[in-house]
Amino acid sequence: MTNTIISILDMPRYGATELKGWIKKYTYYGFIYTAILFLLLALLYFTYAKLQEAKPKPKVFAPIAKIDIVDLPPQDQSDEAPPPPAEQIVNTGPAARAGTPVPVPDAQIKPDVQEFATIDVMSRASAQGGNGIDMGGFASNINLNGDAKVDVKVKEKEPEPDQFIPVEKEPGVDYSRLQSLVVYPDLAKRAGIEGRVVLRVLVDKDGSVRKYLIEASDNELLNQSAIDAIKAYGKFKPAIQNQEPIMCWISIPIQFRLR
Numbered sequence: 001m002t003n004t005i006i007s008i009l010d011m012p013r014y015g016a017t018e019l020k021g022w023i024k025k026y027t028y029y030g031f032i033y034t035a036i037l038f039l040l041l042a043l044l045y046f047t048y049a050k051l052q053e054a055k056p057k058p059k060v061f062a063p064i065a066k067i068d069i070v071d072l073p074p075q076d077q078s079d080e081a082p083p084p085p086a087e088q089i090v091n092t093g094p095a096a097r098a099g100t101p102v103p104v105p106d107a108q109i110k111p112d113v114q115e116f117a118t119i120d121v122m123s124r125a126s127a128q129g130g131n132g133i134d135m136g137g138f139a140s141n142i143n144l145n146g147d148a149k150v151d152v153k154v155k156e157k158e159p160e161p162d163q164f165i166p167v168e169k170e171p172g173v174d175y176s177r178l179q180s181l182v183v184y185p186d187l188a189k190r191a192g193i194e195g196r197v198v199l200r201v202l203v204d205k206d207g208s209v210r211k212y213l214i215e216a217s218d219n220e221l222l223n224q225s226a227i228d229a230i231k232a233y234g235k236f237k238p239a240i241q242n243q244e245p246i247m248c249w250i251s252i253p254i255q256f257r258l259r
Contacts, residue, residue: 172237188221197226207235
C-alpha cells in the first residue's frame, strides 16, 4: 500500500484574513480618537461655564414705584368769609303739582295727599308745587309774562381719538416753541434715559386743549413732562373745515435728548 503525502499550504495573508486584521486595528484606533474628542469637548464646556460665571452680572435696579401725595393738611380757612346762607324760595299757590300723573299703589299714598286735585287746581299749579296756601290765583313760581330767558346749552359731541375727520387744515403747532417748554425730568436725566413721547391731543374750536392721552412712550418717566409742556403751550391753531374752526384730534411728538 502506497502512502500519499498531502502538504497543507499556508493560509494566505490577503482577502478575508487581511480585512479582519484591519477591522480590529482601526476599531481600536477609532475608540481612542472618540475618547480623546469627548474629553476635549468636556474640557471646552467646563471652561466656557467657568468664564460665564466669572463675567460681572448686570446691575438690576429696583422698579420705580409711583407715589401719589394724599392726606395733605387742610388749607387754613380762618381768613375766608363764611358763605352766604342759601336762598329759600317759598312757592305759594296750590300744593298740587302739574304734570302727568303716575299711578302708584294705594298703600304708598300719604294721608295728606289722598284728595284728588280738581281740574281748576291743576290748571293753576306749577311743576314744583306750592305751599298749600291757595288764594285762587296761579302759583307764584309760574312765569306768566314769558320773559324769562332759558339758556339751553347743547353739548357738542367729541370725536373719538381714532375717528377720521376730513379737514381743510390740520391744527397748527409750533414744535420749536413746544420743545422749548419741555422740562427734562431730573430722575430720567440722572439715569441717562432718552426717548420720545407721542400725545394724542383734542384741540377745541378756540384752540384750547380739551383732552389728551398718551399714544406712545419710550419711558414712563418722560410722560408727565410731555403733558406739562402741552399744558404750558397755551392755545393751538384749530383745524379748519368748510372755512370754520372745528374740534379735531392731532398727534404731537415730543423728543427727549440729553446734550
